[in-house]
Amino acid sequence: MKEGILLCGHGTRKTAGVDEFKKLVEILKDRYKDNYEVDYGFLEFNHPLYEASVERLYSKGIRKIYALPVILFAGSHAKNDIPYELNTIQSYYPDLEIKMASPIGVNSFVLDLAKKRIEETELNLSPLDRKETCLVVVGRGTTDPDANSDVTKLMGMLWEGMGFGFATTAFSGTAYPSVEQSLAMVEKLGFKRTIVIPFFFFTGILLDRIYAALEEKNSLSSQEFIYTAPFGTDELMLKAFDSRLEQAINGEGNMNCQLCKYRRQIIGFEDEVGKEQIGHHLNVKGVLYEEDEKVGEKKNSIGSQFKKLLGI
Structure with missing residues (x-):
C-alpha cells in the first residue's frame, strides 16, 4: 500500500509566499510520486489545514503518513504546534500512523x-x-x-x-x-x-x-x-528534505532534547521545563480562506462565492 507525505507549512498573509510554497509542493510531489502520495497543509492563516490534508490522504487509502515540517529550525512551531496538531488528528483515526520528521535544522x-x-x-x-x-x-x-x-x-x-x-x-x-x-x-x-x-x-x-x-x-x-535571495526550491534544499524523510522512515527523526528548554533547565528559561505541549495558533487557523482547498466542498458554488465575499 502506498504511503503518504504531508508537507507541513506555516502559512503567510502574503499570496506570493503561498504560491512559492505550492511550487515546492508540486516539485516534491513529482520527486516522490513513485512511492508516496504527497499533500500539504498550513498551521495558520491559509487553507488547507493539516486536518483537511490528512482527510484527503486517508480517503485515498493512506494509512501511514510522514509529516515533513517545511520549517528550518526547531522552535516552538516544530516542538509544540505541529506535533500538537498531528497528535490530535491521529486520534481521530485508530488505524492511521503519523510519523513526524525533524525540521531541516543544521546540516x-x-x-x-x-x-x-x-x-x-x-x-x-x-x-x-x-x-x-x-x-x-x-x-x-x-x-x-x-x-x-x-x-x-x-x-x-x-x-x-x-x-x-x-x-x-x-x-x-x-x-x-x-x-x-x-x-x-x-x-x-x-x-x-x-x-x-x-x-x-x-x-x-x-x-x-x-x-x-x-x-x-x-x-x-x-x-x-x-x-541575497531566500533559499527557495533549490536542489540542495530538496536533498535536505530527502534526508529528513529517510530519518522519519527509519525512526531517527529526533530533535536536540539535551538543549531543549522544555526538557532541561536552560539558563534564563527555567520556568519552561515540563511545559504542556499545546498549540498556539488556534485563533488564526485558516483565517485567510482558500475555498477551493476545502475537502469535500464544490468549487465556485454559490455558498463558496458567498464565503469569499464575506472573507470567511
Whole structure:
C-alpha cells in the first residue's frame, strides 16, 4: 500500500509566499510520486489545514503518513504546534500512523545552499576581498534559544569557511538583535560591504520587512548593504528534505532534547521545563480562506462565492 507525505507549512498573509510554497509542493510531489502520495497543509492563516490534508490522504487509502515540517529550525512551531496538531488528528483515526520528521535544522545541505546564495550575489558586485566584507545571517527568531543557536552555528561555519572579515546574526522577530539593531552595530565596524542572507524558504511579510530595512540602511549609509535571495526550491534544499524523510522512515527523526528548554533547565528559561505541549495558533487557523482547498466542498458554488465575499 502506498504511503503518504504531508508537507507541513506555516502559512503567510502574503499570496506570493503561498504560491512559492505550492511550487515546492508540486516539485516534491513529482520527486516522490513513485512511492508516496504527497499533500500539504498550513498551521495558520491559509487553507488547507493539516486536518483537511490528512482527510484527503486517508480517503485515498493512506494509512501511514510522514509529516515533513517545511520549517528550518526547531522552535516552538516544530516542538509544540505541529506535533500538537498531528497528535490530535491521529486520534481521530485508530488505524492511521503519523510519523513526524525533524525540521531541516543544521546540516551540510543548508550550509552549501547558503554559500551558493552568497556567491550568486557576489557575482553581481564589484570585486572586494571578503576580509573587507561583513556577513549577517538573519533567522526568523523564536522564544527558543535552541533554535536561535542553530542560526548562530551556521553563521559561524559560513564565517570561517568563506573567510569574511566579520559575521553576526540578526532576527526578524522575537529574538535579539533585530535586523535594524544588528545593522546599526555592524555599520559602526566600518566594513565597506555587508552581505545579508535571510534564512527563509520563501517570500513573505517578514522577508519584505528585512529587505525594506536594508533598503533604508543603504539610503542613509555610505557603506554598502546587500541582500541575497531566500533559499527557495533549490536542489540542495530538496536533498535536505530527502534526508529528513529517510530519518522519519527509519525512526531517527529526533530533535536536540539535551538543549531543549522544555526538557532541561536552560539558563534564563527555567520556568519552561515540563511545559504542556499545546498549540498556539488556534485563533488564526485558516483565517485567510482558500475555498477551493476545502475537502469535500464544490468549487465556485454559490455558498463558496458567498464565503469569499464575506472573507470567511
